[in-house]
Structures are given as C-alpha cells and as structure tokens.
Amino acid sequence: MEADTLELESFLPYRLYRLADAVSREFSRVYKDRHGLTRPEWRTLAGLGQHGTMTATALGEQSAMHKTKVSRAVAELERRRWLTRKPDEKDRRVEHLTLTRAGLTAYREMVPLAKAFERDLLGRLNASERAAVTEGMAALKGALDRSTTQL
Amino acid sequence: MEADTLELESFLPYRLYRLADAVSREFSRVYKDRHGLTRPEWRTLAGLGQHGTMTATALGEQSAMHKTKVSRAVAELERRRWLTRKPDEKDRRVEHLTLTRAGLTAYREMVPLAKAFERDLLGRLNASERAAVTEGMAALKGALDRSTTQL
DNA sequence: CCAAATTGGTTTCGTTTGTAACCATCGAAA
DNA sequence: TTTCGATGGTTACAAACGAAACCAATTTGG
Numbered sequence: 001m002e003a004d005t006l007e008l009e010s011f012l013p014y015r016l017y018r019l020a021d022a023v024s025r026e027f028s029r030v031y032k033d034r035h036g037l038t039r040p041e042w043r044t045l046a047g048l049g050q051h052g053t054m055t056a057t058a059l060g061e062q063s064a065m066h067k068t069k070v071s072r073a074v075a076e077l078e079r080r081r082w083l084t085r086k087p088d089e090k091d092r093r094v095e096h097l098t099l100t101r102a103g104l105t106a107y108r109e110m111v112p113l114a115k116a117f118e119r120d121l122l123g124r125l126n127a128s129e130r131a132a133v134t135e136g137m138a139a140l141k142g143a144l145d146r147s148t149t150q151l
Numbered sequence: 152m153e154a155d156t157l158e159l160e161s162f163l164p165y166r167l168y169r170l171a172d173a174v175s176r177e178f179s180r181v182y183k184d185r186h187g188l189t190r191p192e193w194r195t196l197a198g199l200g201q202h203g204t205m206t207a208t209a210l211g212e213q214s215a216m217h218k219t220k221v222s223r224a225v226a227e228l229e230r231r232r233w234l235t236r237k238p239d240e241k242d243r244r245v246e247h248l249t250l251t252r253a254g255l256t257a258y259r260e261m262v263p264l265a266k267a268f269e270r271d272l273l274g275r276l277n278a279s280e281r282a283a284v285t286e287g288m289a290a291l292k293g294a295l296d297r298s299t300t301q302l
Numbered sequence: 303c304c305a306a307a308t309t310g311g312t313t314t315c316g317t318t319t320g321t322a323a324c325c326a327t328c329g330a331a332a
Numbered sequence: 333t334t335t336c337g338a339t340g341g342t343t344a345c346a347a348a349c350g351a352a353a354c355c356a357a358t359t360t361g362g
Contacts, residue, residue, distance in 0.1 A: 006262045008197045008214060012269045013171075013178040015288055018215050020164075020171035022295050027164040038348075046159045057310060063159060064169055066350065071312055093310040093357050111157045118163050121294055129290035136287035137166055139280035143272055144173050189318075208340060217320070222342055244327050244340040 016140075023121070030113045035106060040065055040073035042110075045099070048083060049107035053098045055088075082106060167291075174272070181264045186257060191216055191224035193261075196250070199234060200258035204249045206239075233257060 008014050024039075031042040043063040047054055054062070060070045074097060077083045082103030088094035099107060122130055159165050175190075182193040194214040198205055205213070211221045225248060228234045233254030239245035250258060273281055 004259055004262055005201050006197060006265050008194065008201060011197075011265065012272065012284075013174050014194075014214075015292075016167075016171040017175045019288060019291055019295070020167040021215075023164045023291070024168045026295070026298070040348090043159065043165075046157060046162075050156050050159060055310080063165075064172075067311065068313085068350070069348090072348085075312090091310085091358070095311080108155055111155055114157050114162065121163065121291075121298065124294035124297055125290050129286065132283045133163075133287035133291055135280065136284035137170060139276050140170055140174070140272075140284055141166075143275035144170070144177070146275055147177070147272065191318095206340080218341065219320070219343090220318090223318090226342090242328070242340085246341080 027114070027117050030110060030117060034110070034113075038073070038076075040069040041076055044070065044073040044077055045082065045103065045107055045110075046114075048097060048099045049104065049111070053096050055094050055096060057094075059097070077103065178265070178268050181261060181268060185261070185264075189224065189227075191220040192227055195221065195224040195228055196233065196254065196258050196261075199248060199250045200255065200262070204247050206245050206247060208245075210248070228254065 028039065028042075031037040031039075031045075037045070043065060044059055047059045047062050051058075051062075056067065056070045056074060059065070059074075060067050065073075074083065074085075078085065080102075081100055083097050083099050085095040085097055088096060122133070125133065179190065179193075182188040182190075182196075188196070194216060195210055198210045198213050202209075202213075207218065207221045207225060210216070210225075211218050216224075225234065225236075229236065231253075232251055234248050234250050236246040236248055239247060273284070276284065
C-alpha cells in the first residue's frame, strides 16, 4: 500500500461511523416505522421511560443531545400528549417532564422490541466476539475521553 | 434493574452511535476546520485520492453515500476546482472524476493528518484493546451483513 | 440592593439531509 | 426499430440540524 494514500475502507473513523449508522438505521425501524418518531424523540421517550421524570437539561446530558434537539423533541411529544411539563416550584425556568399514560404505553411497547433487536444482533456473535465488542467499545470510549479532556 | 425498562446508556445502538459520533466529530476538525469541507466532500476527496479516477456511482458505493450526497459533494469540489469531470466515451451518462493538481495537493496534505489521528487514538490503547476493537468491529459488521441480507 | 454574568429553555436562520421526482441515455426484448 | 425498463446523475421539496441570538429567571459580586 502506498504511503501517501489513505485506505478509506479500513480507516477507523470511517468504519466506526458506517457501522454505527447501519446499526442505528436498522434499529430506527422500531421507532420510526412504527410511530414515526425521530431519533431525538425516541431518546427522549427512552430517557423519561427509564427515569420517570427529568428536566430538559438532564435529558440532554443523558442522551448526548443538543438543547435544541431536546427542545424540539419535547415539543413534539407534548403535541402527541405523550408527556406533560410541570414547572419547578423553586426555579421557574425549570420544567419537569413526565410521560403520560399514552407515552408510557408506547414506551412499554418499544422496550421489548429494543431488547430483542440487541439480543438478535449480539446473538449472531460467539462469546469471544461479544466480549471483543464490549471491550473494544469501552477501550475506545476511554481513549476518547482521555483525548477530549486533554484539550 | 427492572425488566420493563431499557437502560439507554448501555444499549448497543446508542453506545455505538455515540462513540462513532464522537470520533467522527473529533476527526472532522481535520477537514472541516482546515478547509471547510463537509463529510461527503471529504469522503469524495478521499475516494478519488485513493483510486485516482472514479465515477459518481463508484464513489457512492465505496463510501456508502447516497447518490444525492455524492452529486452535491462532487459539484462543490468541482466549484473549488479540486476535481474535473470527463464524460465516458462509450456511455454518455457516465462521468469520470479526477482530482486536479489543487485537489491532489489538499488530499496529500490531509492524509498524514488522518493517519496521525488514527495512530494517536489507537496509541492510547494497549495491544489487547486494539485487538478487541478490530475484532469487535469486524464481528459486528459480519452480524449486520447477515441480518440485512436476510431481509 | 442593583448590575452583570449564568442558566434553562425556545426561536430564528442558514445549511445539510433524505425522498421522490425527474432528465437523459442505454440495453434488452418485441 | 420501437418501446420499455433499468441506470447515471441532477433537482425540488420538505424535514432535521447546528450555531447563535434570544427571553426569562436566577445567582453572584460589588
């Protein structure tokens, strides 16, 4: 291989992105085809389903979304009446978000599908491959944290 | 952990996406900050730099981009005079794309930066972690190919 | 107590994206 | 050779996005 050439197919950022995109696209069927949700909306639903009640800021932190994404996702889920906002008593800038019964129903419907998706995907791997996936992701995350922090 | 709850932080599609996004964002400095390129434009440049001459379709296949992305990226690189189009002799629908001297210069400038980025990132890992990354990604890709094909 | 800086969240604006429609050309089949 | 489906590539349109400006409420520091 030539030294002044980059082989895109084996370039880590490219491979990783492509992989994540493919997995994510595949999984998006669960929330997109089924309920017409966008990814931020799905993540918002998942965050609230998991934690019960959260603020928009907390949602953004948990699921790594920009505040504008959170804002729009929350607005849409509210329009669907899948969540409600309750102003904080002490700090009137803050809103506490909670799923409605309808939102919770949708969430509960999707959780098993999400789990099945993950199980199916990992089920195609043998134990050592699964271990490699886990270890590799953790290691990369660690490396990334180290490099990002050092800025 | 409750059975009817999904822990987003450890959910594979989410973790993988987040990881790829972080790596990709970090790397985008190389082409975005430096030359104001978008990702499709960078991939186009990388494809042509690597292969010399390609058609738009081939570019799309190599770097997993939708044809509209390719079309726009090519148009922009042409506007910059970083590539030229040459119509195919036999099939007048097809265009052969080649980097100009200026495009090649930009490419040659970025290749070492890309390699350094990858080397730095992987350099933070020990040998077994690196192996895990490689093996894990290959395994996941395999699993994904198997599931997507089966549709 | 007041001005300035900060924070939670929304809105605006320009850019990027995906889907679908589209145009031109080509190949195969009638 | 004419027609019809497939293919290479572009364009139009609407949705999604990020950055920055913005509003309101809160904290900080003089």
